[in-house]
Amino acid sequence: MTVEGRPAKPGDPEASLRENLAAQVSAAQSELSANLIELRSQGGDPALIGQADAQLGALLALKSQIERAGSGALATMGTRVAACVATATTLAQHAQAASSGVAARAATELGSASEAARAKVTSFVTDFYERKIFDPYLEFSSEAEKEAYREREAARRKAIEEAQALRTPQGDLRAANLAIEQLEDAGTHGADRSPEYGSMLNGMKQSRQSLAAQLQQHSQSRGEPAPHSEADPIGADAPKGSAVGFPPDVIAALGRVQVAEALHADHGLAPSRSPGPAPTRAI
Numbered sequence: 001m002t003v004e005g006r007p008a009k010p011g012d013p014e015a016s017l018r019e020n021l022a023a024q025v026s027a028a029q030s031e032l033s034a035n036l037i038e039l040r041s042q043g044g045d046p047a048l049i050g051q052a053d054a055q056l057g058a059l060l061a062l063k064s065q066i067e068r069a070g071s072g073a074l075a076t077m078g079t080r081v082a083a084c085v086a087t088a089t090t091l092a093q094h095a096q097a098a099s100s101g102v103a104a105r106a107a108t109e110l111g112s113a114s115e116a117a118r119a120k121v122t123s124f125v126t127d128f129y130e131r132k133i134f135d136p137y138l139e140f141s142s143e144a145e146k147e148a149y150r151e152r153e154a155a156r157r158k159a160i161e162e163a164q165a166l167r168t169p170q171g172d173l174r175a176a177n178l179a180i181e182q183l184e185d186a187g188t189h190g191a192d193r194s195p196e197y198g199s200m201l202n203g204m205k206q207s208r209q210s211l212a213a214q215l216q217q218h219s220q221s222r223g224e225p226a227p228h229s230e231a232d233p234i235g236a237d238a239p240k241g242s243a244v245g246f247p248p249d250v251i252a253a254l255g256r257v258q259v260a261e262a263l264h265a266d267h268g269l270a271p272s273r274s275p276g277p278a279p280t281r282a283i
Helices: 013-041 046-068 071-075 078-130 143-165 169-187 197-221 248-266
Strands: none
Touching: 013 046, 013 071, 013 078, 046 078, 078 143, 078 169, 078 197, 143 169, 169 197
16 A cells, blocks of 8 residues: 555554554445445335435545545544444444334235235135135036036135145235136136126235235345236246146146147037026026
8 A cells, every 4th residue: 555655664553553444444334335235125215325325425535535645644534534434333223223124014014915815815715615606607618618617616726725825925925816817717607797706806906916016025125036926826938727836636637627628629619608697507
């Protein structure tokens, strides 16, 4: 290191003082920078972020002055360094506390969104699978089509139960995706004529959207990829009706469904949808 064009001598008290002051500033820089990065990732207070940025700039300028200062100026810089480091340390502590507060609020909001989505899916399972409120509205063009639908219905119920058993926000999002997919499947066979269909579908989509948004924020703050939140939980790259990501027995069931539907297509069969009152025949 040079001072005013002269090399610093080893063991020189001036060099030792310069090194000590620079080390104090560097340590304060590192601490403040680390907490600032965390605060930014959490979407923290812009005013506090601005103050921390300004203080980092002040530390950088002070370090540069230490490196260039002559012996006389260097001897008087101790007080300035101490004050600047103290300010940086205080800001680092505030940034750390703010980051913790943001993270705690985010965790609470994610938990609430997850619970809301879980409640919607649980209510759906009761109404759809146990009370069978949409069965009177269902119509099929053949017994084979009906059987294929029932197999999809059963496969999704099993997958919903397994997703909810995870008891995680990701599991609740998957369960919501599956429930919406099943409800829309039923809608193509006449369930959408029920007066309860629209409100149930909209409510489930809203709760899923809220949970997906909270999960996306959570993932971004941790540098993780956002979870898939489309209505089809199988994946955007998979063919419609494929079973990627399902348990083996569910895959087998869905495989039988696809074969049955392919046979329907070959014979020109399509779901019959007639407007008017709901059918009264048993399904």
